[in-house]
Structures are given as structure tokens and as C-alpha cells.
Amino acid sequence: MSRMRTPSALAGLLLVLVTLVLAVIGPWLWGAEAERFDPLHTLQGHSPEHPLGTDDGGRDLLARTLAATRQSVWLAVLATLITTAAGVPLGALPSVLGPRAARFTSGLIDSLVAFPVLLLAMFAALLAGAGARGAVVGIGVAAVPGLARLTRTLADTVAASDYVAAARVLGAGRSAILVRHVLPNIAEPLILTITANLGYALLGLATLSLLGLGVQPPDYDWGRLLHDTLPRVYVDPEVVAGPALAVALAGTGFALLGESLARASARVPVAPVAPSAPSAPRGESRTVLPPGCGPLPEAPEAVLEVRDLTVSFGGVTPVREVSFSVAPGELVGIVGESGSGKSLTALAVGGLVPHPGTVAGRVLLGGRPLAELTRRELGTRLAMVFQDPMAALNPALRVGSQLAEVATAHLGASRGQARKRAVERLGRVRLPDPEAQARRYPHEFSGGMRQRAVIAMGLMGEPELIVADEPTTALDVTVQKRVLELLAEVNETTGAAGLLISHDLAVVSQHCGRVLVMYAGRIVEELPSSELRRARHPYTRALVAASPDLETDRSRPLATIPGRQPASAEVPAGCAFAPRCARALERCRTDRPEPVDGLACWNPETA
Ligand SMILES: Nc1ncnc2c1ncn2[C@@H]1O[C@H](COP(=O)(O)OP(=O)(O)OP(=O)(O)O)[C@@H](O)[C@H]1O
Numbered sequence: 001m002s003r004m005r006t007p008s009a010l011a012g013l014l015l016v017l018v019t020l021v022l023a024v025i026g027p028w029l030w031g032a033e034a035e036r037f038d039p040l041h042t043l044q045g046h047s048p049e050h051p052l053g054t055d056d057g058g059r060d061l062l063a064r065t066l067a068a069t070r071q072s073v074w075l076a077v078l079a080t081l082i083t084t085a086a087g088v089p090l091g092a093l094p095s096v097l098g099p100r101a102a103r104f105t106s107g108l109i110d111s112l113v114a115f116p117v118l119l120l121a122m123f124a125a126l127l128a129g130a131g132a133r134g135a136v137v138g139i140g141v142a143a144v145p146g147l148a149r150l151t152r153t154l155a156d157t158v159a160a161s162d163y164v165a166a167a168r169v170l171g172a173g174r175s176a177i178l179v180r181h182v183l184p185n186i187a188e189p190l191i192l193t194i195t196a197n198l199g200y201a202l203l204g205l206a207t208l209s210l211l212g213l214g215v216q217p218p219d220y221d222w223g224r225l226l227h228d229t230l231p232r233v234y235v236d237p238e239v240v241a242g243p244a245l246a247v248a249l250a251g252t253g254f255a256l257l258g259e260s261l262a263r264a265s266a267r268v269p270v271a272p273v274a275p276s277a278p279s280a281p282r283g284e285s286r287t288v289l290p291p292g293c294g295p296l297p298e299a300p301e302a303v304l305e306v307r308d309l310t311v312s313f314g315g316v317t318p319v320r321e322v323s324f325s326v327a328p329g330e331l332v333g334i335v336g337e338s339g340s341g342k343s344l345t346a347l348a349v350g351g352l353v354p355h356p357g358t359v360a361g362r363v364l365l366g367g368r369p370l371a372e373l374t375r376r377e378l379g380t381r382l383a384m385v386f387q388d389p390m391a392a393l394n395p396a397l398r399v400g401s402q403l404a405e406v407a408t409a410h411l412g413a414s415r416g417q418a419r420k421r422a423v424e425r426l427g428r429v430r431l432p433d434p435e436a437q438a439r440r441y442p443h444e445f446s447g448g449m450r451q452r453a454v455i456a457m458g459l460m461g462e463p464e465l466i467v468a469d470e471p472t473t474a475l476d477v478t479v480q481k482r483v484l485e486l487l488a489e490v491n492e493t494t495g496a497a498g499l500l501i502s503h504d505l506a507v508v509s510q511h512c513g514r515v516l517v518m519y520a521g522r523i524v525e526e527l528p529s530s531e532l533r534r535a536r537h538p539y540t541r542a543l544v545a546a547s548p549d550l551e552t553d554r555s556r557p558l559a560t561i562p563g564r565q566p567a568s569a570e571v572p573a574g575c576a577f578a579p580r581c582a583r584a585l586e587r588c589r590t591d592r593p594e595p596v597d598g599l600a601c602w603n604p605e606t607a
Contacts (some may be wrong), residue, residue: 009260015253022069033063042124045236052278053239055228064225065242072221073250075136075214076202082140083147083201084194090144091151095159095182096174099355108231109152112145120145120527121204125213132221135214139204143197150193154186163394165352166384172409174374180405184396196258203251206243265404268568302364303328303464303497304349309361311344311353318568319344320521321361323595326465331491331498333529334506335543337565338520342501346469347516349499350384366464380408381495383458385468385487393442399426400438425456427484451483455490466490467502503533505547519541520566520576526598536604539577575602 038058045053054063089107094102112120125138155178158164164181172180208214209223210230217224225243233240276557302325305578311319319341326332334342348352349363351370363370365381373381386392394402403422407413413421419438426434429452442450451471458466468487472480488511491498502508508515509529517525517540525537544559563580566572572579578588593600 006260008256010407012253012256012258012260014251016257019069019073019250019253022066023073024070026069030063031068034067035058035059042265043232051238052242053236055225055239061225061229061239061242063100064220065222065246068221068225068243069246069250071215071219072202072206072223072246075132075205076139076198076223076254077430079136079201079205080144082137083143083197086141087144087147088151088190091148091153092155092178092182094152095155096178106152109145109148110144113149115145117142119576120168121128125208130213130216132215133220133239135208136207138208139201142204143200147190147197151186153188154189155250156184158182158185159436163392165350166386166392166454167394168352172379172405175410180397181394185394192258193263194258195261196255199251199254199258200254203247205589206247206251225379276450301328302326303366304499305362305364305367306345306349307362307364307365309345309359311341311348311357313357316568318521319348320571322518322521322523324516324523324526326497326499327494328464328489328497330501330514331512333500333502333512333515334518335502335505335508335515337489337543337561338503339565339567340518341521342503342518343469346384346467346501348516349465349467351378352384376410379406382459383455383461383463383466385451385454385458385471387470387473389447389454390442393450393457395442397441398438399440399445403438403453403457403460403491406457410461419461422456425459426453428459429456429490431456434547436604443463451472452486455483455486459490459494462494463496465497465499467501468498470503471500472502472507480507505543515575521568522576522600524577524600526595536599536606537577537601538581538583538603538605541605542580575600 036059038054041050041054041058042056043054044050046052050060050062052065055061055064065458065499090105093105097105113240121138121142123138125134127139128134159177159182161269164177167181169179181231205214205221206223206226209221210226212227215221215224220228223244226240226247229239288569302328306325307323309319309322318339322341322345324332334345336342339353342359345354348359349365349370351363352357365373365378370378393399397405398418400422403425404413404418407418407421408415411418423434423438426437431437431449431452437445437449437453442453445453455466455471467488472483472488484507485499486497490496498509498512500512509532512529515527515529515532516523517527517535517537519539525535526538527535527540532544533541535544539561546560561580566576566579572589574589574592575581576588578584581588583605585603588602591602593602
């Protein structure tokens with residue numbers, strides 16, 4: 001908050017404090033004086049008794065300006081309440097509606113933003129009737145589209161975070177996600193924006209009253225005082241000075257304070273932002289599985305059965321016909337270069353492929369199609385551990401509450417039981433003093449502790465499968481090792497199967513029994529990790545050669561794989577690895593090899 005010690009922030013704070021104090025005490029101290037008619041001293045200029053002169057009733061203009069503070073601020077507060085009450089829910093709606101309704105609401109917000117503000121204000125004011133009420137409604141409604149758009153943008157950002165994805169996997173409903181995860185995390189920037197809006201409302205209302213459209217006599221606000229005194233500006237300029245200065249200083253104070261707070265929190269621009277592209281509406285389940293996802297799996301004992309999984313985004317298909325299974329208690333690794341489709345495969349297993357991705361093929365958890373599982377079933381049977389543990393935890397909630405929520409929401413546990421379970425699970429992942437850790441916020445944890453907390457969250461149910469997508473990339477090497485050991489231990493002690501996604505072959509071969517090697521969206525080889533050095537696919541061999549271990553001769557340059565993996569849209573007709581493969585035959589460039597006995601290659605290594 002040292003950024004709040006800027007001159008503009010301090011000036012804003014001072015002006016707002018003075019305005020608020022005047023709003024409270026103004027009518028008490030100067031109300032009677034402001035109302036006292038004095039027919040003998042009407043329309044006077046500056047004098048020792050009346051520093052800012054008098055109006056056409058001989059009433060003191062300084063007293064009237066000070067007493068009008070409450071009315072001016074109160075009306076601005078009412079207008080801002082209207083803006084907030086309509087703008088925040090409207091902007092948050094797309095996060096809770098189904099894809100079609102979300103698209104419609106987003107479109108509505110964008111159209112309203114494009115509508116001229118002045119017309120909107122006048123239209124709303126006309127409907128609400130003349131006078132202060134119409135002005136308040138007009139100014140309040142005019143700011144709704146801007147606030148709704150900001151809310152939508154903020155909500156989208158939070159809704160796209162890993163901790164919301166994690167909450168979805170844990171089975172949280174759309175309204176629970178909005179109330180528990182989205183709103184608390186956008187509250188701060190919204191409050192700052194609303195503070196600044198108060199300043200704009202004050203200026204807007206004063207303008208309407210000045211034009212004679214706002215507050216009507218005998219009531220008065222600063223705008224009304226301006227309206228009454230403006231014709232005398234060339235004769236007695238001081239009579240206009242009071243209300244004009246009051247409007248300018250108070251309006252500027254709120255705007256400065258709001259903007260300074262926003263800058264200090266560095267979270268969001270407060271000033272009206274440029275129209276954003278319509279955001280992708282959020283769907284409850286973005287995974288589209290074909291209806292009646294087929295018969296029982298070929299290997300009914302498998303915890304996870306994936307058959308012909310294909311993930312597409314428009315015309316691009318980053319994951320193609322991927323098939324594999326994971327047996328109970330088995331730890332399977334997926335490796336491959338960046339962009340080979342590992343993460344999308346993991347997301348598809350959790351039903352979390354982002355919009356507008358579509359998923360075809362079969363994903364069966366415990367023999368049942370993913371689409372048939374209820375949220376509660378999915379939440380308790382599957383745990384997902386993402387790359388960035390900070391992003392996977394809701395920063396606004398204590399770690400213990402986040403864990404306990406899984407048990408109250410999905411296991412029907414009481415708050416007390418849930419809390420006990422959360423502390424027990426934090427202890428199980430070897431966090432020292434779990435009771436105290438449960439009371440802390442994620443930012444008070446180190447990276448390794450956070451990842452342990454995420455794993456503990458996954459263990460709140462009794463997961464049959466833990467999917468960990470690059471769980472240690474954000475951690476330093478020693479912490480990486482401990483977290484991976486923990487995952488392996490959980491896998492051993494709970495019997496949960498594991499799917500470990502990593503670009504680090506050494507990590508996978510050390511912890512997993514079996515490895516799936518992905519290239520350009522397909523599994524090109526599936527083999528026991530003990531066989532990696534004897535892999536038959538030239539790509540797997542190249543990956544192994546490019547992966548250093550303790551025996552690697554560091555005096556020689558590390559082997560690299562020449563060329564680059566084709567982008568999803570440019571995958572060639574034959575084997576996608578052929579252009580980089582030293583063993584490629586003519587056939588490799590024209591015919592795609594289908595996997596046979598876990599190997600998709602026309603000319604495999606033999607020794
Ligand atoms: N939301 C999306 N929209 C469109 N394309 C996507 C989306 N997410 C991923 N892709 C594309 O899918 C391909 C595979 O991505 P994915 O994240 O699964 O790769 P990865 O193997 O996990 O890579 P990394 O190791 O870098 O995470 C990439 O080429 C990526 O551009």
C-alpha cells in the first residue's frame with residue numbers, strides 16, 4: 001500500500017473525508033441558516049456577513065453550499081447503488097448461465113456498452129419521472145453497462161483460473177463457484193471501481209440539476225445551487241464559486257481515491273475500459289461426449305479407460321484418437337514435447353476441456369462414462385493436481401476451509417467433521433502442524449506446501465484416480481522431489497491410480513511403472529518405464545537421448561531432436577515424426593502407422 005502514499009491518493013482521501021464529514025454535519029450546523037429568508041438582502045454579492053453572497057430569497061449561499069453536501073452525496077450514493085445492484089449481477093451472469101444464455105447475456109452487455117451513455121441516462125430518467133428521482137435513476141442506469149462489462153471481464157479471468165477448474169472437478173455447482181470463488185476474488189477491484197463511480201455520479205447529478213433536470217425547489221443540491229446562481233456569474237462570480245468548487249472537489253476526490261486504490265492494488269483499470277472482445281461463455285461441462293458413450297470398457301477392472309479420445313478446436317485437432325487405460329494402483333506417465341497434447345488429454349479426463357473445445361471418444365472412470373457421473377461422484381472419485389498450486393487454490397479462502405468445503409459439499413459431512421478431515425489430510429501430506437496450517441491463507445504457504453495442500457484437497461474424497469499435470473514445474477528441484485515422492489506414496493498407500501503428465505522423462509521413469517509417449521496429439525509408444533532405454537520408437541529414443549541423467553557425460557553437448565513438432569493444424573499425412581526421423585521410410589511419409597502392441601512405427605529400432 002506504499003503506492004497509496006502518492007500526492008493524488010492523499011488528496012483524494014482528504015477530499016473524500018472532508019466531503020463525508022460535511023455530509024454528516026452540514027445540515028445540522030448550517031441547515032437553519034441556509035433556509036432563513038431575508039427579503040432585505042436578496043441577490044447580494046460578497047459581504048462580511050455573506051462571504052459568497054445571497055440568493056433571491058436572501059439566503060446565505062455559503063451555508064446553502066455546505067448544507068447541500070448531504071443531499072448531493074446521498075443522491076450520488078443512491079445512483080451508485082442502482083449501478084452496482086444492476087451492473088454486478090448482470091456482469092456475473094455469464095459465469096453461471098449455460099453456454100447459450102451466457103453468450104446472449106454477454107452480447108447484451110456489449111450492445112449496452114455501445115449504446116450512447118447520454119441517451120441511456122435520458123431514457124431511464126424519462127421513465128423514472130422528472131426531478132431528483134429521474135436524475136438518480138438516469139445516472140445510475142447509465143453506468144450499468146460499464147460496470148457489467150468490467151464484472152464480466154474480471155469474472156471470466158477468475159473463472160478461467162486453475163482453482164475454479166479444481167473446484168469444478170471437485171463437483172462445485174455454478175452458483176457455488178460464483179459465490180465462493182468468483183465474487184470474493186473480484187470484490188476488491190469492484191469496490192474500487194464503485195468508489196470512483198461515486199465521483200462520476202456526483203458530477204453527473206450536478207450536471208443534470210444545473211440543466212434544471214435534477215433536484216427541484218424547494219430541495220437543493222450543488223447542481224441546483226449552480227442552476228440558480230449561474231445567471232449572475234458575470235456580475236457576482238463569487239456566488240457560483242461555492243457550489244462549483246464543492247462539485248469539482250468532491251467529484252474529483254472520489255474519482256482520485258478510487259483510481260489511486262485501484263492503482264495501488266494493481267488489479268484492474270477503474271477508468272472506463274475499451275470494449276473487450278465478447279468473452280467465451282462458460283458452460284457447465286465443456287466436454288461433449290457422444291451420446292451413450294458406448295458399452296462397458298474392454299478392461300473392466302481399469303480405473304480409467306480412454307478410447308479414441310479426440311479433442312478439437314474448430315478445424316484444429318490437438319489430440320487425436322488417443323487410447324489408454326490405467327489400472328487400480330497403477331502410476332502411468334505421459335511424456336512428450338511441449339504442445340504434444342498431454343495437458344489437453346489430462347483436461348479431457350477431468351471433463352475440463354476449455355470452451356470451445358469439443359471432445360469425442362470415450363472416457364470411462366471406474367467403468368462409467370464421464371458424462372454420466374454426477375458432480376459429487378466426479379468430485380470424490382477423481383482428484384486433479386495442476387501445475388501452479390497458487391493458481392489452484394482460492395486466494396481469498398483459508399486452506400482449511402477450502403479443503404473442508406469438499407467434504408461438506410460432497411460427502412455430506414458436518415462442518416466439524418469436514419474440518420477434522422481437512423486437518424487430518426493436511427497431516428497426511430506431511431505438512432507440519434496441520435492444525436495451524438489449516439488456518440492459513442494460500443499466500444502464507446511456500447510453493448511446495450501449496451502443492452501438498454492441493455494434493456490434500458484431492459484426498460478429501462477417496463479418489464480412485466489422481467491426475468497430476470506437471471505438478472512440480474513451478475517448484476524448485478528439492479521440493480519437486482518431495483512432492484513427487486508424496487504423490488507416489490499416496491498412490492501406494494491409498495491404492496489410487498495416478499496419471500502423471502510431465503515433459504521430464506527422468507521424473508516419469510523414476511515414479512511411473514508405465515509411460516505413454518505422445519507426439520503431435522497421438523500416443524506413438526506405450527512401454528514400461530524400465531524399457532525406456534530400449535524403446536522401439538525413434539521418437540522415444542530421441543527423447544531419452546535428449547534427457548540428461550546422472551550417467552550423462554556432461555563434457556559433451558546434450559543430444560537434441562532436430563526440427564520441430566508440427567503444429568496441430570499442419571500434421572502431415574503419414575507419421576507426424578517422419579520429417580525429423582533418421583529411420584523414416586518412404587511409407588512413413590504417406591501412411592500413418594496405427595499402434596500395434598503399444599507401438600506406432602513402420603520402422604522401429606531393433607536393438
Ligand atoms: N484452449 C485451446 N484452444 C486452442 N488450442 C489449444 C488450446 N489448448 C491447447 N491448444 C493446443 O493444443 C496443443 C496441445 O496443447 P497441450 O497444452 O495439451 O500440450 P502439452 O503437451 O501439454 O504442452 P506443454 O508441455 O507445453 O504443456 C497445442 O498446440 C496448443 O496450441
